[in-house]
Amino acid sequence: MTSLVPDPTRRDNTLAIVATLRNQGPMARVDLGTANGISSATVTAIATELLRHGLVTELPAEPHRHGGRGRPKTLIRLDPEAARVVCVKLSLNEVQVVVGDFTGQVRHAETCTLNTAGLTPEALCDLLEERILATLAPLPGEPRELGGVCLAVQGVVSPASGRLIWSPALRFRNAPLAAPLAERLGCPVLLENDANCIASMLARQPAYADTPNLAVIMLGYGIGMSVLIDGKPFLGAGGSAAEIGHSKFEPGGALCACGRRGCIEAYTSDYAIYREAHALLPLPPGDSAHPSEEQMQTLVRLAEQGDPVARQIYHKAGRALGFGIANVLALFNPDLVLITGSGVRGYAAMRPALEAAIDEALVPELVGASRLAIHPWDRDMTCLGGIGMILDATDATQLASVVQP
Amino acid sequence: MTSLVPDPTRRDNTLAIVATLRNQGPMARVDLGTANGISSATVTAIATELLRHGLVTELPAEPHRHGGRGRPKTLIRLDPEAARVVCVKLSLNEVQVVVGDFTGQVRHAETCTLNTAGLTPEALCDLLEERILATLAPLPGEPRELGGVCLAVQGVVSPASGRLIWSPALRFRNAPLAAPLAERLGCPVLLENDANCIASMLARQPAYADTPNLAVIMLGYGIGMSVLIDGKPFLGAGGSAAEIGHSKFEPGGALCACGRRGCIEAYTSDYAIYREAHALLPLPPGDSAHPSEEQMQTLVRLAEQGDPVARQIYHKAGRALGFGIANVLALFNPDLVLITGSGVRGYAAMRPALEAAIDEALVPELVGASRLAIHPWDRDMTCLGGIGMILDATDATQLASVVQP
Numbered sequence: 001m002t003s004l005v006p007d008p009t010r011r012d013n014t015l016a017i018v019a020t021l022r023n024q025g026p027m028a029r030v031d032l033g034t035a036n037g038i039s040s041a042t043v044t045a046i047a048t049e050l051l052r053h054g055l056v057t058e059l060p061a062e063p064h065r066h067g068g069r070g071r072p073k074t075l076i077r078l079d080p081e082a083a084r085v086v087c088v089k090l091s092l093n094e095v096q097v098v099v100g101d102f103t104g105q106v107r108h109a110e111t112c113t114l115n116t117a118g119l120t121p122e123a124l125c126d127l128l129e130e131r132i133l134a135t136l137a138p139l140p141g142e143p144r145e146l147g148g149v150c151l152a153v154q155g156v157v158s159p160a161s162g163r164l165i166w167s168p169a170l171r172f173r174n175a176p177l178a179a180p181l182a183e184r185l186g187c188p189v190l191l192e193n194d195a196n197c198i199a200s201m202l203a204r205q206p207a208y209a210d211t212p213n214l215a216v217i218m219l220g221y222g223i224g225m226s227v228l229i230d231g232k233p234f235l236g237a238g239g240s241a242a243e244i245g246h247s248k249f250e251p252g253g254a255l256c257a258c259g260r261r262g263c264i265e266a267y268t269s270d271y272a273i274y275r276e277a278h279a280l281l282p283l284p285p286g287d288s289a290h291p292s293e294e295q296m297q298t299l300v301r302l303a304e305q306g307d308p309v310a311r312q313i314y315h316k317a318g319r320a321l322g323f324g325i326a327n328v329l330a331l332f333n334p335d336l337v338l339i340t341g342s343g344v345r346g347y348a349a350m351r352p353a354l355e356a357a358i359d360e361a362l363v364p365e366l367v368g369a370s371r372l373a374i375h376p377w378d379r380d381m382t383c384l385g386g387i388g389m390i391l392d393a394t395d396a397t398q399l400a401s402v403v404q405p
Numbered sequence: 406m407t408s409l410v411p412d413p414t415r416r417d418n419t420l421a422i423v424a425t426l427r428n429q430g431p432m433a434r435v436d437l438g439t440a441n442g443i444s445s446a447t448v449t450a451i452a453t454e455l456l457r458h459g460l461v462t463e464l465p466a467e468p469h470r471h472g473g474r475g476r477p478k479t480l481i482r483l484d485p486e487a488a489r490v491v492c493v494k495l496s497l498n499e500v501q502v503v504v505g506d507f508t509g510q511v512r513h514a515e516t517c518t519l520n521t522a523g524l525t526p527e528a529l530c531d532l533l534e535e536r537i538l539a540t541l542a543p544l545p546g547e548p549r550e551l552g553g554v555c556l557a558v559q560g561v562v563s564p565a566s567g568r569l570i571w572s573p574a575l576r577f578r579n580a581p582l583a584a585p586l587a588e589r590l591g592c593p594v595l596l597e598n599d600a601n602c603i604a605s606m607l608a609r610q611p612a613y614a615d616t617p618n619l620a621v622i623m624l625g626y627g628i629g630m631s632v633l634i635d636g637k638p639f640l641g642a643g644g645s646a647a648e649i650g651h652s653k654f655e656p657g658g659a660l661c662a663c664g665r666r667g668c669i670e671a672y673t674s675d676y677a678i679y680r681e682a683h684a685l686l687p688l689p690p691g692d693s694a695h696p697s698e699e700q701m702q703t704l705v706r707l708a709e710q711g712d713p714v715a716r717q718i719y720h721k722a723g724r725a726l727g728f729g730i731a732n733v734l735a736l737f738n739p740d741l742v743l744i745t746g747s748g749v750r751g752y753a754a755m756r757p758a759l760e761a762a763i764d765e766a767l768v769p770e771l772v773g774a775s776r777l778a779i780h781p782w783d784r785d786m787t788c789l790g791g792i793g794m795i796l797d798a799t800d801a802t803q804l805a806s807v808v809q810p
Contacts, residue, residue, distance in 0.1 A: 156770055166770040173770065213642045227736075229639075236738025237618045238773040243735040246771055248728055250655050251762070258768050323653055330648040331632075331736055333641025357656070363663050365561055365571035365578065366651055368643040 013038050014046050014399050018055070021078045022104045022391065023204045026059055028073035047076055049402045055082045055102070078103045083147040083398055084139075086132055087386030089194065090153045092116060092169040092221065092290070095127065097135040100387030102398075109383070110135045121175040129184045148188040148394040150386035151177060152197045154222065158239035162191045165240060168222060168257060188397070190390050194218075194382050195242070196233040199226030201385030202338065202375060211335040215328055216375075217244060219343025221290070222257070223265040223321075227332055245269070247327055249320040267320030268350075270296055270343060276313045296345060303349040311349065318350030322357025329362060329370050340375040347374055418443050419451050419804055423460070426483045427509045427796065428609045431464055433478035452481055454807045460487045460507070483508045488552040488803055489544075491537055492791030494599065496559045497521060497574040497626065497695070500532065502540040505792030514788070515540045526580040534589045553593040553799040555791035556582060557602045559627065563644035567596045570645060573627060573662060593802070595795050599623075599787050600647070601638040604631030606790030607743065607780060616740040620733055621780075622649060624748025626695070627662070628670040628726075632737055650674070652732055654725040672725030673755075675701055675748060681718045701750060708754040716754065723755030727762025734767060734775050745780040752779055 016036045021027060027035070033043040050056040057079050061072040080101035089096040093116050099108040112131065119127065132149065155167030162178025164170070182189040199216035202208055212231070218224040223245035227234040234241050245265035246258055253262030254272065266272050274291035277283060277299050284295050302310035325337055339347065358367065421441045426432060432440070438448040455461040464480040485506035494501040498521050504513040517536065524532065537554065560572030567583025569575070587594040604621035607613055617636070623629040628650035632639040639646050650670035651663055658667030659677065671677050679696035682688060682704050689700055707715035730742055744752065763772065 165773070166768070229634075234634075237740040237775065238738055240771055240773050241736060241738035243738075243771055246767065247732045247735045248653075248766055251724075251728055251765070258771075260766060260768060262766075319656075323656055327652045327732055328736070330652045331646060331733070333643055333646035333648075335642040360656070361653055361665060361667070362651065363571070363665060366645055366648055366663075368570070368645050370642065 010042075010046070011396070011399075013042060014050075014402060015395055017043065017046055017050075018078065018395055018399065019392065021056065021076070022102075022388070026075040026077035028075055030073065032076075046402075051076075053402050055079055055399070055402065080105065080107075083391065083394070084136075084145055085148045085150070085387055085390045085394070086136070086146060087150045087152055087197070087383040087390065088128055088132065089380075089382045089386070090116070090124075090128075090151065090167070090169055091194070092154065095131055096383065097131050098383035098387065099135060099139065100383075100391070102391070104384070104388050104391055106384060106387065108135065108139060116169045117171050119170060119172075121172055121177065121180075124170070125177070125180050125184060128181060132185065146185060146187045147398065148190065148390040149181065149185060150190045150192055150197070150390035150393075151181065152192050152194045152382050152386040153177075154194050154224070156240040156243070157191045157193050159191055159193075159196075159235060160239065162189070164191065165238070188390070188394055190386075190393050192386060192389060193224070193226070193233075193239070195224035195226040196235075197383070197385035197389060198340065198381045199228050199233060199385070200231075200389055201381045202340070203228050203231050204388060208336070208338070213332065213334040213336075215242075215332055215334040215337045217321075217325070217328075217337060217339045218341035219268065219321075219339060219346075220341040221270050223269050223324075223343075224341075225328070227334065244324050244328060247324055249323050264320050264324035268317040268324075268343070273299065273313055273317055273346065276316070277310060280309045281307070293342065296342075300346045300349060303346070314346055314349035315353040317346070318353035319357045321350060322354035323361055325354070325372070326358050326361035329358070329368070330366055333366075333368060334370055336371045336373060338373055338375050340377050340381075342377050344374055344377050415447075415451070416801070416804075418447060419455070419807060420800055422448065422451055422455075423483065423800055423804065424797065426461065426481070427507075427793070431480040431482035433480055435478065437481075451807075456481075458807050460484055460804070460807065485510065485512075488796065488799070489541075489550055490553045490555070490792055490795045490799070491541070491551065492555045492557055492602070492788040492795065493533055493537065494557045494785075494787045494791070495521065495529075495533075495572070495574055496599070500536055501788065502536050503788035503792065504540060504544065505788075505796070507796070509789070509793050509796055511789060511792070513540065513544060521574045522576050524575060524577075526577055526582065526585075529575070530582070530585050530589060533586060537590065551590060551592045552803065553595065553795040554586065554590060555595045555597055555602070555795035555798075556586065557597050557599045557787050557791040558582075559599050559629070561645040561648070562596045562598050564596055564598075564640060565644065567594070569596065570643070593795070593799055595791075595798050597791060597794060598629070598631070598638075598644070600629035600631040601640075602788070602790030602794060603745065603786045604633050604638060604790070605636075605794055606786045607745070608633050608636050609793065613741065613743070618737065618739040618741075620647075620737055620739040620742045622726075622730070622733075622742060622744045623746035624673065624726075624744060624751075625746040626675050628674050628729075628748075629746075630733070632739065649729050649733060652729055654728050669725050669729035673722040673729075673748070678704065678718055678722055678751065681721070682715060685714045686712070698747065701747075705751045705754060708751070719751055719754035720758040722751070723758035724762045726755060727759035728766055730759070730777070731763050731766035734763070734773070735771055738771075738773060739775055742775060742777045743780050744778070745782050745786075747782050749779055749782050 029043045056076045059075040061074045082102040096111045156165040178189040178191040214228040225242040225244040227242045246263045250262045254266035256263035256266035278288040303314045434448045466477040466479045487507040492503045501516045561570040583594040583596040619633040630647040630649040632647045651668045653667045655667045659671035661668035661671035683693040708719045
């Protein structure tokens, strides 16, 4: 009896080999086998199929660097041209379109600014289609070759249904975005929360490989979080899990952008910090609801120089975040809480109050072995993460002809 | 080439059939196949092996009840005598030993009271060994036939390492319990949190089958929680996840049994409610740290009769729990929050403040489609859940001879 279903083990092994080549770069067949617990014979067979379909290429064998013996290993690597994907990052008044290749590297990026809050779902889809096609047009290859799009949005989304639930960048709520965009572009569209994109990028790094439970907190205009369990974002039932920004510091406390009071975001986000400082300190003029990077840096500098008002504001921000992290420790008991995002510029000023708050909130048995660390925000990892996520999501399709010849 | 490893699919199918018979009772082969997506031929082959090893028996075929046609179906059921397991529930000043059979039913239970706080780890293991053997002795069969023990403990445990991290019932901390007890008894010992036992029991019920993300909150002497993701307790890195009792209502608030301030437990647990009431209301004399069921029922009755002090106390307890649940919704986004435990006796008195607090804390988009419900506490489900967990954990060993003849 022949089966119409491809061998699931062969498919899983092929996906694992492609993922390893993407995350770790060119590798020899034998090392790919070791890294994935697959026999040499199987790796060789899969590599032959991948080569035949033009998804990988061989690198010329290099002589042994350290005088080793035996035949030098031939490395194989993903062919960058085998797929083209796009990540669109949608945030308040900004749309960034980034083009990635099959290896997960960024090939091109364009950014435009506009009034996002005024968009209807239809106008947003018009805009995204137009921006994606315009970004792809000057690149070699046809736009129709697009393998997939990840739409990374600030706010609450449901990746399963492709619906945007709620975003600070948009006035409309609870609208489908993935399906209409997929229909316009003729390719799969993955709707993701921006924090999940960043966290999935970090989780690929060898430094965080030993942290099966990883909570990544993003400080910036808002406060986001992604909890990765065994490398996968924990989404909850409807996609709105891990919303640390709207967990509570104190009932009836400071007003949050969401409209409720006492949320962690209402103390620790850029807008909350600037709102407190605005009236009290000589800061560059601007919109207190949307402080610029320059304004936030001015404020951090004041705190670091010992200005008592600025210090007090960062103390309060750190205390609220510390209580928020204490709840994350009590409820998720992660291996590691990693703090990143543009708001880490103020971490040194928040740190003493943050650490004191965790200690005040939790007995050592509940802090357990959870660690707290900072990941520097030297570049925006959202789109790199989104490119990785859409490549992972479309690998099975891309590889269908390899697995089932 | 012959393999020494048993066929993983055959093993998984055998485990699935046994689990279905345990959770749903006697079934016909064809229905077992449908329930598990396994072919009739495979179910028949597995059932034959299970019969041959004395793990299942056949029930005499009953004639069709509703005048159906065809040959009546023969049901198969687990043989209760095929395994004997024990669940020990350890709580403040009480040790309960419950004996279960291969079907997961309770066959015998004994309870003793003692000063648990005074025990060292060695004295506790001595006591547990003695109590388990004494409970098994009068039963038919030899104690050495014991298939496994689940030790269900109030507090924080690490099931992976078998270490007790911290329990309100015990003064010592961070000590191994599973390994020394397994050595004494010569059988596998599973160390579990009591809330996880109850939640795993509830998750087996058909009513909660459509809730892949289920948060079960236990109200009582303390406040516990178990978050089940796809039916499995979410433990976190060290086993201390889901500790809603020690998540915060307000910084610097009421004193908790853990020694910190502002924990949900410090407002909503029996001891917290009684502590508030003790000085203000005419209640039966007693230890305010360990109120009895009768005392708690008196207090609920007062609130229901409109006593303003009792009402205010339950209002505050409900408000704190509501904010705690709001954080659970924001961070876990569960399908269902199920409230149970002896403390549900006061739920009606807490409910208006609890619901108002969730609404005050979270915008509707973050409440999402999460539901809130009560599961009546008509019997203690801890040991029934623990028996199910140790049976599931030891099935693979028990079935080894079936899978690999």
